[in-house]
Amino acid sequence: SQQGEEDPQALSIQEGENATMNCSYKTSINNLQWYRQNSGRGLVHLILIRSNEREKHSGRLRVTLDTSKKSSSLLITASRAADTASYFCATVPRDNFNKFYFGSGTKLNVKP
Amino acid sequence: EAGVTQFPSHSVIEKGQTVTLRCDPISGHDNLYWYRRVMGKEIKFLLHFVKESKQDESGMPNNRFLAERTGGTYSTLKVQPAELEDSGVYFCASSQGGGFAGNTIYFGEGSWLTVV
Numbered sequence: 300s301q302q303g304e305e306d307p308q309a310l311s312i313q314e315g316e317n318a319t320m321n322c323s324y325k326t327s328i329n330n331l332q333w334y335r336q337n338s339g340r341g342l343v344h345l346i347l348i349r350s351n352e353r354e355k356h357s358g359r360l361r362v363t364l365d366t367s368k369k370s371s372s373l374l375i376t377a378s379r380a381a382d383t384a385s386y387f388c389a390t391v392p393r394d395n396f397n398k399f400y401f402g403s404g405t406k407l408n409v410k411p
Numbered sequence: 412e413a414g415v416t417q418f419p420s421h422s423v424i425e426k427g428q429t430v431t432l433r434c435d436p437i438s439g440h441d442n443l444y445w446y447r448r449v450m451g452k453e454i455k456f457l458l459h460f461v462k463e464s465k466q467d468e469s470g471m472p473n474n475r476f477l478a479e480r481t482g483g484t485y486s487t488l489k490v491q492p493a494e495l496e497d498s499g500v501y502f503c504a505s506s507q508g509g510g511f512a513g514n515t516i517y518f519g520e521g522s523w524l525t526v527v
Contacts, residue, residue, distance in 0.1 A: 334518075341415075341520035342454075342502060387454060397442070397467060399516070401454035 305388055305405040313410050318375040320405040322388030323368075329391045331364060333373050336404070337384045345373075345386075350393070380411045413437070415519035417503050423525045429491040432522045436485070436505030443486050444506075444516070445478060449499030457501075460486060493526045500524070 306321045322331070333345040348355045348364045348371065355362045361374040375382055385406045389399040416435045424430050436443045445457040457476070458468040462483035471478070475494070480486040490497055500521040 339523070342504075342518040344515055344517070347515070389454075397459050398456050399444075399446075399454075400456070401446070403451070403453040 305386065305402045307405060308403070309406045309408070311408040311410065312378055314378060314380055316378055316409075318378050318382070318407055318409070320373045320386050320407070322371045322373070322402060324371075324388075324390045324400070325369065326390070327393040328366070329393050329396060331362075331371050332389045332391070332399070333360075333362060333371075334387045334389060334401075335384045336387065342387070375407075378407075378409045380409050383407060383409045415503055415505050415517050417501075417519040417522045419522060420520060421523045421525075423527060424493055426495055426526055427492045429489065430493055430524060432488045432490075432501050432503075432524070434486045434488070434503030434519060436503070437507075437517055440505035440507050440517075441483070442506045443480060444504040445486070445488055446502040446504065447499050448502070449496065454502065457488075490524075493524075495526050498524055498526045 304323050312318055328350050330347055330349045332347045334342040335345055336342050346355055346357045346360055346362050348362050350366055359376045364371045385404040387401050387404045389401045415437055418433045422430055441462050443460040446454050447457055448454045456470040458471055458478055459466045460480045463480050477489045500523045502518050502521045504516045504518045506516045
């Protein structure tokens with residue numbers, strides 16, 4: 300399977316704490332993207348990191364990419380109850396720009 | 412500017428019935444994609460249109476699923492006859508440029524299908 304796999308499957312933290320989610324994948328990628336899905340809603344694009352990049356920041360989000368280990372991590376700092384959602388990584392293969400491969404997601408619960 | 416819109420948002424049908432899901436991409440987006448997530452599993456690619464042409468339909472599970480994009484605007488995904496395992500959320504997405512490298516893909520809210 301080429302799908303990304305998120306770890307952990309579920310994460311429960313207190314508001315104000317940091318949340319770290321990991322993603323591993325199998326093939327060579329062009330880029331990797333993180334998405335959020337609030338319960339019953341659609342997917343919202345969070346951040347894109349290209350294969351030649353190692354780290355990107357966007358607000359309270361920090362994404363790292365290690366292509367040698369075929370892994371990425373998403374860090375949400377100072378979490379809020381509104382961050383409660385499922386988070387998915389999606390990989391775009393190097394040989395096919397027109398497909399995303401998603402994992403099964405990490406379900407984050409931020410307790411107020 | 413309107414985003415990707417999907418209809419219906421929720422649908423409950425009986426096994427054996429037919430359901431047609433509709434997706435209106437963002438205006439001007441030639442690329443349209445269908446994905447689905449069943450039983451809380453991973454989100455899986457179904458197919459990709461460039462304008463009205465099917466570029467890649469390798470993810471379509473079987474011949475009970477039929478996708479069309481007449482005129483290169485909106486798309487429909489028909490499931491006929493529906494089976495219990497078809498329950499899940501069907502996402503439509505669109506993007507402007509060919510390829511995802513650096514291009515943002517915009518997802519709709521999903522059509523939540525329950526087959527009973």
